[in-house]
Amino acid sequence: MRAGEPTATPEPDADLELAGAYRACRRIAAVNGRTYFLATRLLAAERRPAVHALYAFARMADDIVDDAERGTDLHVADELDLVEKQLRIVLEHRPYDGGAQGDSWTEADNACARLRSQVLHALADTIHRYDIAPHHFLTFLDSMRMDVPGTTHFRDRYATMADLRDYMRGSAAAIGLQLLPVLGTVVPVAEAEPAAAALGEAFQLTNFLRDIAEDLDRGRIYLPADELAAFGVDADLLAHCHRTGRTDPRVRRALAHVIAINRDIYRIANPGIDLLEPRVRPAIRTASALYAGILDRIEQSGYAVFAQRAVVPRHRRLRVASVEFVTAALRRA
Missing domain, CATH: 1.10.600.10 (Farnesyl Diphosphate Synthase)
Known part of the structure; x- marks a missing residue:
C-alpha cells in the first residue's frame, strides 16, 4: 500500500451515523476555516472528509481554550481533560462505538455534546482509516493546556x-x-x-x-x-x-x-x-x-x-x- 493510501474500509456513506458525523465536521470547517476548507478542494474527494474531521477536532479543542464565556480556567482545563478521556476511549474502540462513551459532557447544551460526539466519531474513523499515530493528538492537547492558566502545563x-x-x-x-x-x-x-x-x-x-x-x-x-x-x-x-x-x-x-x-x-x-x-x-x-x-x-x-x-x-x-x-x-x- 502506498504511503497515505487509506485502508480498505467502507466509504463514509455506507454508515449513516458516520456519514452524519463527517457532515458535521464539514460544516465546522466550512464556517470556521474558509481558506482551509477551500484548500481541501485540491485533494481527491475521498480524502476531504478526513481533513474536515482533523480540522473539526482541532477547532473543538481550540474553542475550549479561547471561549472566555466558558468560566474559570480550571473549568477549561477540566474540559480538555474530558476531551482527552473521550479521545482515548475512541482510540481503544476501533471501529468507533458511539455507545462506548463512559462520561457525559459537562455542557448543559445537549446539542453541543452531540456535536462533540460526532467529531470524535469521524476522528476515530479517520485515525483508523489512514493509520495516523494517536500520540499526535495527545501532543496537540498538551499544547492547548500550555495556554490555560492554572494548569501545570501553562506558560x-x-x-x-x-x-x-x-x-x-x-x-x-x-x-x-x-x-x-x-x-x-x-x-x-x-x-x-x-x-x-x-x-x-x-x-x-x-x-x-x-x-x-x-x-x-x-x-x-x-x-x-x-x-x-x-x-x-x-x-x-x-x-x-x-x-x-x-x-x-x-x-x-x-x-x-x-x-x-x-x-x-x-x-x-x-x-x-x-x-x-x-x-x-x-x-x-x-x-x-x-x-x-x-x-x-x-x-x-x-x-x-x-x-x-x-x-x-x-x-x-x-x-x-x-x-x-x-x-x-x-x-x-
Missing part, C-alpha cells in the same frame, strides 16, 4: 527556542503530522515527517512574529526570551513598544534575528514538499510562499509590528497561487 513566556519548540511541537508540528497520511506521500510517511513538522513550526513562528501586539494584549510572549535578550530586549521593552506603537531599534534587531531563524526553518521544511503526493504540492508550496511573504512585509514595514498587522497583499496572494497552479497543470499535461 506565558518561553525562555529559549527549545522551550518554544516544545509548545510548537503540539500546536503546529502535530497538526502537520496528523495531516501527512491524509495528504499522501511518495515515500514512507516516516521519511516525510521531519519536513512536515518543520513546516508547521515555520508557519507558527511567522504567526508569532506577526501577532506580537495581539499576544501582548493577552499577556503572552511567544518569542524566545534568550534570543531577544541578546539584543537588549525584554518583556518591559516590548510592552513599551506596544503602548507607543513604535518599534525600538533594539527590538528591530531582535526581530531581524528571529526572522532569520524562521527562514532557516522554511529552508529545512520546503524540500519536504516534494515528498508529498503531486496533487497537493501546489497548495503547500503556495502556503509556504505566502507565509514567508509575511516575513518580507514585516521587514518592509520597518518591523512596525506594534502599529500594523503584516499581511501579504491580495495581488501577491493571487499571483503566487496562479504560478503554482499553472505550473502544476503544465506538469500534468
Whole structure:
C-alpha cells in the first residue's frame, strides 16, 4: 500500500451515523476555516472528509481554550481533560462505538455534546482509516493546556527556542503530522515527517512574529526570551513598544534575528514538499510562499509590528497561487 493510501474500509456513506458525523465536521470547517476548507478542494474527494474531521477536532479543542464565556480556567482545563478521556476511549474502540462513551459532557447544551460526539466519531474513523499515530493528538492537547492558566502545563513566556519548540511541537508540528497520511506521500510517511513538522513550526513562528501586539494584549510572549535578550530586549521593552506603537531599534534587531531563524526553518521544511503526493504540492508550496511573504512585509514595514498587522497583499496572494497552479497543470499535461 502506498504511503497515505487509506485502508480498505467502507466509504463514509455506507454508515449513516458516520456519514452524519463527517457532515458535521464539514460544516465546522466550512464556517470556521474558509481558506482551509477551500484548500481541501485540491485533494481527491475521498480524502476531504478526513481533513474536515482533523480540522473539526482541532477547532473543538481550540474553542475550549479561547471561549472566555466558558468560566474559570480550571473549568477549561477540566474540559480538555474530558476531551482527552473521550479521545482515548475512541482510540481503544476501533471501529468507533458511539455507545462506548463512559462520561457525559459537562455542557448543559445537549446539542453541543452531540456535536462533540460526532467529531470524535469521524476522528476515530479517520485515525483508523489512514493509520495516523494517536500520540499526535495527545501532543496537540498538551499544547492547548500550555495556554490555560492554572494548569501545570501553562506558560506565558518561553525562555529559549527549545522551550518554544516544545509548545510548537503540539500546536503546529502535530497538526502537520496528523495531516501527512491524509495528504499522501511518495515515500514512507516516516521519511516525510521531519519536513512536515518543520513546516508547521515555520508557519507558527511567522504567526508569532506577526501577532506580537495581539499576544501582548493577552499577556503572552511567544518569542524566545534568550534570543531577544541578546539584543537588549525584554518583556518591559516590548510592552513599551506596544503602548507607543513604535518599534525600538533594539527590538528591530531582535526581530531581524528571529526572522532569520524562521527562514532557516522554511529552508529545512520546503524540500519536504516534494515528498508529498503531486496533487497537493501546489497548495503547500503556495502556503509556504505566502507565509514567508509575511516575513518580507514585516521587514518592509520597518518591523512596525506594534502599529500594523503584516499581511501579504491580495495581488501577491493571487499571483503566487496562479504560478503554482499553472505550473502544476503544465506538469500534468
